[in-house]
Amino acid sequence: MMAENQALLKVENLGVCFTHGAMEAHALRGIDLSFYREEIHGLVGESGSGKTVTSTCIIGLLPSPPGKYTSGRILFNGVNLLGLSQAQMRTYRGRKIAMVFQEPSKYLNPAFKIGEQITEMLRLHLNMGKEQARERAKELLGLVGLGKDGRVLDSYPHELSGGMKQRAMIAIAISCNPEFLIADEPTTALDVTLQLQILSLIKKLKDLLGMGVLFISHDLGVVKEVADRVSVIYAGRIVETSTKGKLFDNPLHPYTKLLMLSIPDARRRGQRLATIPGRVPDADATPSGCAFHPRCPLADDRCKTENPELKEKENGHAAACHHAGESWKI
Amino acid sequence: MDLVRFFAKRFLRLLLTVFIISTLIFFVIRIIPGDPALIIAGVDATAEDIQIIREKLGTDRSLPMQYLGWLYSILRFDFGNSMISGEPVTKLIFERFPLTLTLALMGIAIGILVAIPLGVMSAVKRWSLWDYFGLVFSQAGMAIPSFWLGMVLLLLFAVKIPIFPLFGSESFAHYILPALSLGFGRAAVILRLARASMVEELSKEYVITARAKGLTERMVKYKHALKNALLPVITITGIELGYMLGGAIIIEQVFSLPGLGRLFLFGIYQRDFTLIQGGVVFVAIVFSMINFLADILYSVVNPKIRVE
Numbered sequence: 001m002m003a004e005n006q007a008l009l010k011v012e013n014l015g016v017c018f019t020h021g022a023m024e025a026h027a028l029r030g031i032d033l034s035f036y037r038e039e040i041h042g043l044v045g046e047s048g049s050g051k052t053v054t055s056t057c058i059i060g061l062l063p064s065p066p067g068k069y070t071s072g073r074i075l076f077n078g079v080n081l082l083g084l085s086q087a088q089m090r091t092y093r094g095r096k097i098a099m100v101f102q103e104p105s106k107y108l109n110p111a112f113k114i115g116e117q118i119t120e121m122l123r124l125h126l127n128m129g130k131e132q133a134r135e136r137a138k139e140l141l142g143l144v145g146l147g148k149d150g151r152v153l154d155s156y157p158h159e160l161s162g163g164m165k166q167r168a169m170i171a172i173a174i175s176c177n178p179e180f181l182i183a184d185e186p187t188t189a190l191d192v193t194l195q196l197q198i199l200s201l202i203k204k205l206k207d208l209l210g211m212g213v214l215f216i217s218h219d220l221g222v223v224k225e226v227a228d229r230v231s232v233i234y235a236g237r238i239v240e241t242s243t244k245g246k247l248f249d250n251p252l253h254p255y256t257k258l259l260m261l262s263i264p265d266a267r268r269r270g271q272r273l274a275t276i277p278g279r280v281p282d283a284d285a286t287p288s289g290c291a292f293h294p295r296c297p298l299a300d301d302r303c304k305t306e307n308p309e310l311k312e313k314e315n316g317h318a319a320a321c322h323h324a325g326e327s328w329k330i
Numbered sequence: 331m332d333l334v335r336f337f338a339k340r341f342l343r344l345l346l347t348v349f350i351i352s353t354l355i356f357f358v359i360r361i362i363p364g365d366p367a368l369i370i371a372g373v374d375a376t377a378e379d380i381q382i383i384r385e386k387l388g389t390d391r392s393l394p395m396q397y398l399g400w401l402y403s404i405l406r407f408d409f410g411n412s413m414i415s416g417e418p419v420t421k422l423i424f425e426r427f428p429l430t431l432t433l434a435l436m437g438i439a440i441g442i443l444v445a446i447p448l449g450v451m452s453a454v455k456r457w458s459l460w461d462y463f464g465l466v467f468s469q470a471g472m473a474i475p476s477f478w479l480g481m482v483l484l485l486l487f488a489v490k491i492p493i494f495p496l497f498g499s500e501s502f503a504h505y506i507l508p509a510l511s512l513g514f515g516r517a518a519v520i521l522r523l524a525r526a527s528m529v530e531e532l533s534k535e536y537v538i539t540a541r542a543k544g545l546t547e548r549m550v551k552y553k554h555a556l557k558n559a560l561l562p563v564i565t566i567t568g569i570e571l572g573y574m575l576g577g578a579i580i581i582e583q584v585f586s587l588p589g590l591g592r593l594f595l596f597g598i599y600q601r602d603f604t605l606i607q608g609g610v611v612f613v614a615i616v617f618s619m620i621n622f623l624a625d626i627l628y629s630v631v632n633p634k635i636r637v638e
Binding site (some may be wrong): 021061090091093094095098099101103106107108109110111112120121124125156158169172232 | 385535536538539540542543544545546547553554557558561573631632633
């Protein structure tokens with residue numbers, strides 16, 4: 001395992017709270033995540049668990065108000081991003097930390113050609129001239145599989161298919177050779193065959209550019225396909241984190257186990273698919289103790305009062321559970 | 331290629347609009363009871379006199395023949411002669427048109443120059459002092475009738491404090507007060523739309539992308555959001571300009587400007603049917619052409635419209 005100080009980006013004890021009048025919603029309740037170069041770190045959780053808030057914080061676009069940091073730091077190459085001004089943060093956004101969004105048809109500007117949406121970044125961050133930026137944009141389109149002839153440069157988003165739009169979105173994100181890429185459910189809006197293509201594209205670009213990648217998904221199957229390391233988030237806390245192999249071979253947290261049982265598997269054909277009873281608690285009404293205890297098959301009295309710390313059980317494999325690794329009768 | 335086909339389609343639509351309006355005008359005028367020949371001839375005319383006038387007007391021919399003749403005359407842009415002065419209607423219209431066009435263009439310029447920046451600023455700095463000023467301005471602009479504003483402006487700036495001339499249309503200064511009174515109400519409408527449109531665009535997802543790209547707030551708002559926000563504003567501005575060209579009647583009356591509005595108004599007073607029907611078709615053509623131009627401008631800004 002790599003030493004801690006080699007982490008490209010480190011989220012430490014990050015807490016975020018949204019206020020609406022007197023109501024407080026603790027979206028993140030102290031999360032820790034480490035990201036390394038040339039590694040895809042999958043962040044898995046149900047909707048409302050805090051995945052997107054995490055990415056919003058890293059790219060420095062937490063709307064404030066209503067959002068507020070209650071604790072923690074985000075260290076990028078040792079610099080605390082939360083301590084930067086908006087102007088300083090802008091030299092990171094797009095340049096060093098880039099982002100790919102879920103629905104390219106909404107996240108691409110309909111009124112500008114793809115070429116313009118790429119070159120404006122090159123001109124702003126890398127001070128390229130018009131011609132140079134256009135050449136580079138052409139290369140980038142080739143890199144993401146949109147043809148080497150640069151035809152897409154002069155296309156508007158509505159002229160492209162869903163998969164092409166997502167490729168264009170990725171070309172925009174990687175245009176300035178970012179060190180860190182956030183992919184927020186980049187394949188959710190696409191059909192299955194396209195999903196695989198986009199996933200392998202992200203893997204290819206990660207190796208090629210040596211980027212660290214935060215890959216957010218609600219789909220454990222997709223994460224298994226793409227990630228090197230996986231963290232599971234539940235109600236604003238990381239409940240388990242490990243390398244992909246260890247996590248999928250030996251899940252320690254009952255929530256992770258239940259998530260895996262709910263993936264359809266050809267080997268369990270004909271059996272009923274497991275479901276997790278209940279749903280993710282609202283961020284303004286997180287249960288006491290371990291937030292998962294109302295849905296947990298292993299919960300006892302201690303779980304109701306005492307919130308378990310994220311503890312390393314074996315090398316690099318940590319879980320936040322009083323009963324980590326215990327099994328139950330399904 | 332896309333673009334050429336789009337233009338051709340829009341141009342056909344323009345021709346169709348003009349054709350439909352011409353047809354409507356032709357039949358509406360014929361449905362209205364009363365024979366223009368009788369009105370022209372007066373009460374003590376003989377049957378022969380009336381027949382002669384009918385031949386002169388062409389109303390002695392059958393209805394289909396009259397209709398074809400009418401369409402043909404429109405194609406040649408010849409609306410016949412005024413029943414009162416005997417001069418060609420086209421000539422009368424073109425004598426007056428420059429004044430009305432100048433007035434409308436100045437009015438819309440005031441509308442655009444005031445309303446778009448104010449509306450966009452209101453949207454960007456919502457619930458700020460700017461925004462409240464914009465809201466009060468647009469409320470006032472919509473509530474105050476333009477003729478009243480015209481009279482007040484005349485009283486204030488031509489009578490009490492004589493900065494601007496009271497009558498006439500010789501110099502640029504003559505146009506300022508009428509253009510202001512005309513533009514104020516239009517500005518109110520455009521401001522409302524510009525604000526609403528900008529507010530909507532600022533909440534779109536691509537704005538988040540623009541920020542995530544590290545662009546400055548200025549680029550995010552005035553490049554990415556504004557281009558999209560201007561789309562509906564272009565359309566409405568075209569329509570407003572069309573209205574002003576046909577509808578400056580009241581303002582021309584208040585400022586005694588000899589424009590199209592006054593020409594048509596007197597035509598109506600004097601039952602000058604050829605002038606009225608020619609005038610209506612002319613306004614329809616101008617209105618359609620402005621919409622055509624607005625559509626073209628719109629398609630340049632918004633390529634999506636071309637493939638619909």
